[in-house]
Amino acid sequence: MVTPPDSIRVLFVTIPPTQAEAFVQALVEARVVACGNILPGRSIYRWQGALCREDEAVVLLETTADALEAAMAHIAAAHPYDCPKIIALEPLAVAAAYAAWVHAELGGRSQTA
Structure with missing residues (x-):
């Protein structure tokens, strides 16, 4: 069933790979995200006029719509970059059991499932 x-x-x-695990753990412990997945990545971008290539961890974090603002504030405050990439995505569908688990982990913030 889909919620x-x-x-x-x-x-x-994205975050430096050496900081990713502690970063995600702090967000989970603060109960602003239910889960974080850490993937290896490489970013190529322009910063202050220079072309940069960096190994970065790509982090996917699951939260609720109600906790989104708090999660983004925690991420911004804890992130080591001057201009961190923080992009919120709305999924097309979510398995009902998974959505229920996310809500339960975040203290049951208004569940629509």
Whole structure:
């Protein structure tokens, strides 16, 4: 069964690989995200006029729509970059059991499932 996707948000963040695990753990412990997946990545971008290539961790974080603002604030405050990539995505569909778990982990913030 699929739950209305408007209750779940996925945050896409990049961070130095050496800091990723502690970063995600702090967000989970603060109960602003239910889960974080850490993937290896490589970013190529322009910063202050220079072309940069960096190994980065790609972090996918699951939260609720109600916790999104708090999650983004925690991420911004804890992130080591001057201009961190913090992108919130709304999924097309979410498995009902998974959505229920995310809500339960975040203290049951208004569930629409």
